[in-house]
Amino acid sequence: MAEVFPQLDDPTLAADFTAALATLSAGRRRSWLWLAGVVAGVGIAIVAIAALDGHWAAWLGSAVAIIVPLSMTVHVRSVAAMGVRNLLLERVVPAIARHISPGLEFCAEEGFSLEQFVSIGPDRGRIDEFCSDCLFTGTIDGVRVSFARVLARRREQRRGVRGQTRTVWVTLFSGVLFHGDFQKEFHHPLWVQPDFAERHFGQLLGNFFQKCASYGSLRMMRMENPDFEKQFVVYAEDALETRYVLSPKMMENLMAVGARFDRQAEFSFRDSAVWVVLPDDVVPRWLDLDAAMNPEGPAHLLQDVETVARLSRDLDLHVRLWSKE
Amino acid sequence: MDASTWIWVLVAVAAALLLVWMYNTLVARRNNVENAFAGIDTQLKKRCDLVPNLVATVKGYAGHERAVLERLTELRTAAAADGLGREEAADIRGSMSPLFREAMAQVEAYPELKASAPFTRLQRQLAEIEEQLSAARRAYNAAVTEYNNGVQMVPLCLFAAVFGFKRRTWFLAEESDRATPATDFGAPGI
Numbered sequence: 413m414a415e416v417f418p419q420l421d422d423p424t425l426a427a428d429f430t431a432a433l434a435t436l437s438a439g440r441r442r443s444w445l446w447l448a449g450v451v452a453g454v455g456i457a458i459v460a461i462a463a464l465d466g467h468w469a470a471w472l473g474s475a476v477a478i479i480v481p482l483s484m485t486v487h488v489r490s491v492a493a494m495g496v497r498n499l500l501l502e503r504v505v506p507a508i509a510r511h512i513s514p515g516l517e518f519c520a521e522e523g524f525s526l527e528q529f530v531s532i533g534p535d536r537g538r539i540d541e542f543c544s545d546c547l548f549t550g551t552i553d554g555v556r557v558s559f560a561r562v563l564a565r566r567r568e569q570r571r572g573v574r575g576q577t578r579t580v581w582v583t584l585f586s587g588v589l590f591h592g593d594f595q596k597e598f599h600h601p602l603w604v605q606p607d608f609a610e611r612h613f614g615q616l617l618g619n620f621f622q623k624c625a626s627y628g629s630l631r632m633m634r635m636e637n638p639d640f641e642k643q644f645v646v647y648a649e650d651a652l653e654t655r656y657v658l659s660p661k662m663m664e665n666l667m668a669v670g671a672r673f674d675r676q677a678e679f680s681f682r683d684s685a686v687w688v689v690l691p692d693d694v695v696p697r698w699l700d701l702d703a704a705m706n707p708e709g710p711a712h713l714l715q716d717v718e719t720v721a722r723l724s725r726d727l728d729l730h731v732r733l734w735s736k737e
Numbered sequence: 738m739d740a741s742t743w744i745w746v747l748v749a750v751a752a753a754l755l756l757v758w759m760y761n762t763l764v765a766r767r768n769n770v771e772n773a774f775a776g777i778d779t780q781l782k783k784r785c786d787l788v789p790n791l792v793a794t795v796k797g798y799a800g801h802e803r804a805v806l807e808r809l810t811e812l813r814t815a816a817a818a819d820g821l822g823r824e825e826a827a828d829i830r831g832s833m834s835p836l837f838r839e840a841m842a843q844v845e846a847y848p849e850l851k852a853s854a855p856f857t858r859l860q861r862q863l864a865e866i867e868e869q870l871s872a873a874r875r876a877y878n879a880a881v882t883e884y885n886n887g888v889q890m891v892p893l894c895l896f897a898a899v900f901g902f903k904r905r906t907w908f909l910a911e912e913s914d915r916a917t918p919a920t921d922f923g924a925p926g927i
Contacts, residue, residue: 596868652872654876655879659872733868
């Protein structure tokens with residue numbers, strides 16, 4: 413905590429956060445007392461029901477003796493946590509955003525739209541539930557960027573062994589999306605994904621599966637960098653534009669980013685912008701406020717935001733040598 | 738027809754289909770090479786078209802680099818001459834690369850010109866075209882590799898010679914391209 417707050421532009425934040433944590437701690441202690449009340453209520457209930465031989469009044473009294481302290485336990489804990497949560501959302505994370513770049517803003521309730529998510533590709537099929545929040549938007553080194561948390565799920569009916577049906581939610585994607593303005597103008601989409609097929613089935617079989625995979629008008633393209641080819645597979649429409657976007661330097665950058673995210677990051681280039689798709693596996697518990705309600709919490713939040721924000725520099729999006737302004 | 742005749746017919750049809758497939762594959766790959774070459778030519782032409790712009794931008798400052806600009810203009814005119822083959826024109830446009838670099842490098846001597854908006858715009862356009870040219874050359878080499886693999890590898894190589902498909906050569910950087918450092922783009926706005 414001591415390392416983070418001096419870097420942020422809110423002078424009273426450290427004291428306020430310490431006070432909020434103290435309130436949370438006091439609230440948690442109070443909740444333990446109410447929890448003891450629940451135990452006592454259970455004891456009273458057993459005695460009362462036995463003494464009154466299961467009379468309705470005994471049941472009613474027992475219910476009150478248990479429910480009231482139980483509700484208070486939950487209430488006291490949630491009220492105590494709410495204070496810290498609000499402070500994190502309204503002051504700590506926005507200050508972290510400003511610290512990373514003065515042009516970067518944080519909107520807790522906003523996120524990407526379903527249309528934006530679908531446009532990235534590839535086709536993930538029907539999406540029944542989509543939510544996106546914790547949007548960071550603005551500029552880093554003069555480059556327009558935005559990133560947010562995203563969850564997309566599909567509802568499916570599954571039949572059990574006895575023939576009964578049950579509803580299950582299948583997670584199509586859960587993680588963080590990064591969107592950055594690309595340095596060059598281009599018109600055809602291209603998609604760079606980790607080379608799972610070659611990694612798992614070997615070069616010959618993997619290459620065959622990749623060639624068979626179809627993503628609309630996109631077809632597999634082999635790039636001339638063998639290390640890049642080992643790590644990624646490229647699907648694109650236009651051979652020349654693909655190489656214009658994936659210059660030798662950009663391929664190096666993508667490999668570096670891929671290595672940083674355990675070879676699981678995907679990249680989608682379309683409409684003269686780049687999308688980076690980071691699944692939960694590589695950004696676990698990203699911006700998890702519940703896990704940040706402790707003295708080290710703000711430092712972890714800063715690390716989470718920096719991890720994604722530095723993609724702009726990792727991909728050299730600020731280098732503007734070309735005619736696109 | 739008896740069974741053995743049917744088998745021979747099927748074998749003949751399969752062989753004919755295989756031949757058609759091999760021929761079409763080679764033709765498709767050759768067309769890809771032609772297409773990729775056209776991509777290089779397009780970018781060379783775009784860069785060539787920047788010559789009047791370059792001359793107009795630096796003419797007020799032109800000193801000893803006037804010779805470079807004149808040479809560029811001559812080559813542009815030569816490349817646009819009637820009756821010139823596509824490859825010859827591309828060769829002439831390609832030979833302008835070191836001259837472009839020389840002209841841009843000489844502008845270093847004029848800080849006022851280097852900082853001017855028209856020159857910065859020109860520099861960005863040139864950088865963009867050079868990048869596209871590089872991409873076009875890489876796309877060409879990828880197409881040539883795929884084509885040459887077909888011409889040299891079994892089974893396509895068995896018929897490549899019969900149909901007159903010959904190996905193509907890759908685009909290799911000129912010695913001057915390797916030796917001369919790229920234009921300094923430490924310009925404002927980077």
